[in-house]
Amino acid sequence: MLEDIGNLFHGFAVVAQPFNLALMVLGIVLGVIVGVLPGLGGANGIAILLPLTFSMSPTSAIIMLSCIYWGALFGGAITSILFNIPGEPWSVATTFDGYPMAQKGQAGEALTAAFTSSFVGALFAVIVITLVAPLVASFALEFGPPEIFSVYFLAFCSFVGLSKEPPFKTVASMMLGFALGAVGLDQMTGQLRMTFGFPQMLNGFDFLIAVIGLFGIGEILLTMEEGLSFRGNAAKLNMKVVLHTWAQLPKYWLLSLRSCLIGCWMGISPAGATPASFMSYGIAKRISKRGHLFGTGEIEGVVAPETAAHAAGTSALLPMLSLGVPGSPTAAVLLGGLLIWGLQPGPLLFTEQKDFVWGLIASMYMGNVVGLIIVLTCVPLFAAILRIPFSVIAPIILVFCAIGAFTVHNNTFDVVMMVVFGVAGYFLKKTNYPLAPLVLAIVLGDKAEEGFRQSLLASQGSLSIFWSTPLVATIMALGLIALFWPLIQNTFVKMRASMSGLKPAQ
């Protein structure tokens, strides 16, 4: 514990180097821009900007990339409140009360509340990461193949159980990810799989291409279909409004704490920021005394989803750092970055790459402080970006997507694949297939398969190895509970209903 605190301060020293600080500011500004623009989000924004970091040291690179992520989280709130356009899926819930507030002329209050509660949520999650991640990592060092597979199993089952999309669509899209991930050279036998003689298929499908295509190109096609016209409220933020709002916020400490907890829980189990923000908003609406006024511009309706979204977005890095299992597509892209910089994600990071891990954690603290200052002072600038017509922004985003896709492997075929993924993303999204499990399955497919096959090898093909020790059995059981969670919840509700129905009869 004490040693961790020492490491953390060492991390602060690393981050405070002028070069890293400059990267941090650059990352946050780029991130907010990415968050504000339709068609660019945390995941594909980072994927596109990944090549810029190839020549940096891994620590500087992760500082810049994670700051893009924080920036994107902040940026989503700006468009939701001022333009009623959620720049990111996790800021949809912020539009419910944020936009009405802006229409009432309280845009400044709404923005301040959103940024501040984002900051609180993120800070809470970072503290959780600081305290919990090293413990989880040292625990996970003992894991063998069956344990590793069971952790993946748990992660993917939670996707099916917690997703609001139809479960069989989640399964289909996840398994499609595994199948795409299996294409190419088989790590264990050295055989080629499902390449059907096409040399372009030898390297398989890179998930970064999938991310850029599915989220970037797909999103542009969707935006084009909806025919966006930006009509927004003016953004005015002066110190008086900020201080006035800050004076009000401590009243909502209980709401914040609850939203933080919801966010952390949803972020660590890979449900992600979007369901966390909805859930937090829903619960706040039910519990709050002013719940019936939600949707007409209540400040609580901004605080709840923003806090939860940031807590979830940040805590999604906890399993990525300590177990090598990313909790969100964006965390997956960061994990892809680790691999490119030659680091092995997982529990060993904490012992072998102390500088890197603690630099990253320290940059989370600093990045969120710097981010808060930047967004509070520069809102009008960022809002102005949205006033650039889509006919100018769209081709520029397309160009950056193409550059990002090309630089992954210096291969023009990848750029073509990006468009294929983009079209697929458009149709999948419109028919309610969730994209996040697909992407995570492509990233984790190799590892999950390796864990599975090595376990089977050890047990001579018997599946009983996944029940052989208490630890594995517990994780697998948790996975099964997560998988069938909607069913369990239903029976529970029915049981309670029938119980309460019985009571008056007695």
Add this chain to the structure above:
Amino acid sequence: MSESIEEAGGTGPSHRGVELGVAGVIALLALIGIYGSLKNGVGWASDGPQAGFFPFYVCLIILVSCAVNIAQVLMAARDERVFAYWSQLGQVGSVLLPTIIYVLVISYSGIYVASGVLIAFFMRWFGRYSWLMAIAVGVLVPVLCFFMFEIWFLVPLPKGPLENMLGY
């Protein structure tokens, strides 16, 4: 896929049809995957599970879930939702087509020239900007990209005849 439905405001392919089509395409991919895994062998070799073992079962699960998804669509009451109006699909197509041409051209012309043309085309066609403005942005963005990637961050991007002529 071809059933179309009329709704206030226009017509378009039915949501139901597209839903079935998407499930069908995924199932087809799963069948290809199964065929590929069978070629690798899906059983047990002396050194453990064969290469096709894992993808084979993964594709089987895809097939099963596609079957469920298709069954759910077929069993649900016929709703009259459209997937998107033809006019909207036309908008999508008008972005998609230039994008496809763009990515196919990149390997011949280099990324900078293709990008400039794409941006200028978009601004002129959709934004109705003057030629001067369109060309100005179309030149400026690739030039900025060139400095950012090739010079500052040392990331080489595909180059074509124009860049060769300029000596890069």
